[in-house]
Amino acid sequence: MQLDLNLLTALDALLEEGSVAGAAARLHVTAPAMSRSLGRIRHVTGDQILVRTGRTMTPTPYALAVRAQVHELLHQVHGVLAPSRALDLTTLERTFTLRWHDSLVAVSGPALLTAVRGQAPGVRLRFVAESSVDTPELRRGEVDLEANASRPSAPDIRAEKVGEARLVILVRQGHPLTRAETLTAQTYAAAEHITVSRRGNLSNALDDTLARLGLTRRVVATVPTEAAALAFARDSDLVVTLPETATRSAVTDLGLDALPLPFELPAAPVYLSWHQRYETDNAHTWLRGLAREALTLSGTP
Template structure:
């Protein structure tokens, strides 16, 4: 009998559960996938393994005879592999690629690099900018960890919600909008700059204004948050952007923060990675360290809290219509 570990694990589940559906649920795979595994097991063993009697399935005599040995083999293999997964951070040598939105890198990049170097001095960290278009690097393993304001719909991509942000308005000291309460009318009448890697002059704020019978004039689109904030400091342009991930930069520049004068949904922040790293202890360490670093900006929300989330094609860190993965 020639079976790989995946088929041995499937066989163990099938013999324990006594059904394709039960084994599939146990291993978190689809019933069709488990049926295909059963077919491969039957071909490899030359035995039916499970046969249908009425509305249920029962193991064959051969299956009953091998059940205890198969279970012992699977448990032994898992113990052996687990023993090899002991993580020694002091001896770890690896290059990780982290692709974050520029505002998140500015807010947390230094702290993440310092924490990584302190705990695992042999690890190298590559912080790269988000591209202007959606790319498959996460699936190909070229990017280890990615930030997103929406959950990916791509197969095999895992996500972790680590916080929710809110939109605020930033202007230079002495800006006319700082004189008195910021009304919707005064906000809409000002000149604005958007943050867009694609150079978009329109974002969801414009849609929200339209529903209220208002329209704003966007003078420019900046490719990064840092550029837009500097532009707001040097001119009378107004920039609307997430609060927590830009707070440190706004404070450094001395910008004035005003509340957005219209309701908007919270902005979720996700970390994403490929499922191939689920059981990788070094990657798990990096995910947890990145989560801890980012959550220092804001506490995680209750698990039951839901918000409108943009899809994987969203441009930057701003609210868009929900596209659940």
């Protein structure tokens, strides 16, 4: 029997998306064409792969067992067939879409853009906002490179830890916390706080640390961006706790005071993430190197 590599690509998409429609959209084919591919895969494997349960499709035990293997096989195929032409940055014309945490865009974005423009003037960068929910754009190729504190768990997403961000306290000048003889975990927790969360969460890992100390802070509001949180802190007695790299300009431009946390808290990791399809892409590899350097020069690690 002759092996059709297109079926391997279709199987990978079906297992990742969990539906015919999702796999069709990912591979830019019609739903009927993907249905035919699923039929051929079922014939070749002797397994249903996806079975309907109510309104959704559920992978079979066999499909779950081979999912990681399918990912790896497809990755190896792409590596073998990928073109090995030398990269000419002076003539490269390409647009990269980057979904980074907004603080990383503010701190490291300018350095990255300067480096890109200096080496490849035909390259454009699209920085897009993070979503409030988990989205598949990285897998679908709609986002080229992510940078945030979350390490992806999907087997087809590559990730590299490029640094850490230490948290500090930001308050307005003259805030009661700045007048305390000794800032303690108790006085910190007793203040009123504002958090940053695109999902509207009123608690995060910092609250878990306080809970282990027997303390609970009072979070009175949450906002989706750090810029908004800093504005609240500037105009009120609210306390905001953010990565140190995001606070440097705020201390100068907004007249805020930065205070160290009065208790031990592990630094937040910073990860670069990309889909495995770009692992051997010369232009993408070049961009990852510049992004890594930009984050390092900005003091993230």
